[in-house]
Amino acid sequence: MPTAIIADDEDLPRTELRRMLADVWPELQILAECEYGTEALEAIQQHQPDIAFLDIRMPGLSGLDVAEAIKGNCHAVFVTAYDNHALEAFTAAAMDYLLKPLSRQRLQETVSRLQGRLATDQPTMDVAKLMRELDSRLRSAAAVERIRWISASVGDTIKMFPVEKILFFVSDEKYTRVVSSDDEAHVRKPLRELMAGLDPDQFWQIHRSVVVRADAIVKAYRDDAGKVTVELRGSKERLRVSLAYAWRFRPM
Incomplete structure (x- = not known):
């Protein structure tokens, strides 16, 4: 059947x-x-x-x-x-x-x-x-008006992140973690809504909860189990790539 x-x-x-x-x-x-x-x-x-x-x-x-x-x-x-x-x-x-x-x-x-x-x-x-x-x-x-700035409230301060300086976004339940080379904050907008305003040529989704700046990617690593992680310029974190997006990092 x-x-x-x-x-x-x-x-x-x-x-x-x-x-x-x-x-x-x-x-x-x-x-x-x-x-x-x-x-x-x-x-x-x-x-x-x-x-x-x-x-x-x-x-x-x-x-x-x-x-x-x-x-x-x-x-x-x-x-x-x-x-x-x-x-x-x-x-x-x-x-x-x-x-x-x-x-x-x-x-x-x-x-x-x-x-x-x-x-x-x-x-x-x-x-x-x-x-x-x-x-x-x-x-x-799917072209839409692109986001140029992201603002985040931290206590009584509002941090301003120009999109060209953001390295990656990570979904964190109801919030989204925004990380640049020298700062980070959480915004109340979910990652899915943010993605609608990001240029897909500049920002790649590599996991259901992670979006990275493509030109900040320095290296991709594949372990013995076939799992892929990426290293970004300006960040010490390694971000995991899910199976669904591993095709982005296959050798040419």
């Missing part, structure tokens, strides 16, 4: 996809439904499904991040609301994708391809090419 997980941060699209899959592929067993990319990654590692239906935009890890992290473990189908221009990258990379709102005919075509791959035991596709082609397009689509 073929198996799958569904990952989408909105309830209605998850429910609709499950309903439509039950109609066009009743033999397919849905093992888990996930709201966040990190949940999807954990569900894939736990259940080892044949297929993962992944929304592109999810809090924390995107569908692309999840697919890169689980490369080779299951077939990925991307669910997206991007326009046709962005979707050219999916076609160029020969990746399966479903465009929102979902079409029964389009879903049936995708299911037929998946059934063929599973029947002939075809290898899963490499998402790296897609990530390279989509990267600039997705960033442009």
Whole structure:
């Protein structure tokens, strides 16, 4: 019996996809439904499904991040609301994708391809090419006004951090720790909200709770267990890289 997980941060699209899959592929067993990319990654590692239906935009890890992290473990189908221009990258990379709102005919075509791959035991596709082609397009689509300063209250003092001097951010429950080369403080805004105003070319997420300044990275270390940590210029701390973001530090 073929198996799958569904990952989408909105309830209605998850429910609709499950309903439509039950109609066009009743033999397919849905093992888990996930709201966040990190949940999807954990569900894939736990259940080892044949297929993962992944929304592109999810809090924390995107569908692309999840697919890169689980490369080779299951077939990925991307669910997206991007326009046709962005979707050219999916076609160029020969990746399966479903465009929102979902079409029964389009879903049936995708299911037929998946059934063929599973029947002939075809290898899963490499998402790296897609990530390279989509990267600039997705960033442009998500462009917003960038944060220039971050202010933090410390007692009766307000500390001002220019973004260009910040080395990294660490989520700390309801707060976010902001660290520069010579100071640090906590702000009341969660990391996810801060990320929306940060330039993704300048700040890389390397863990669900850590974002670092890319040009401050000096070295990345991989231990015997394959776990990666990074060293930043101006900081004595080593920051852990989660499995989902380890692809950023693979040799060229």
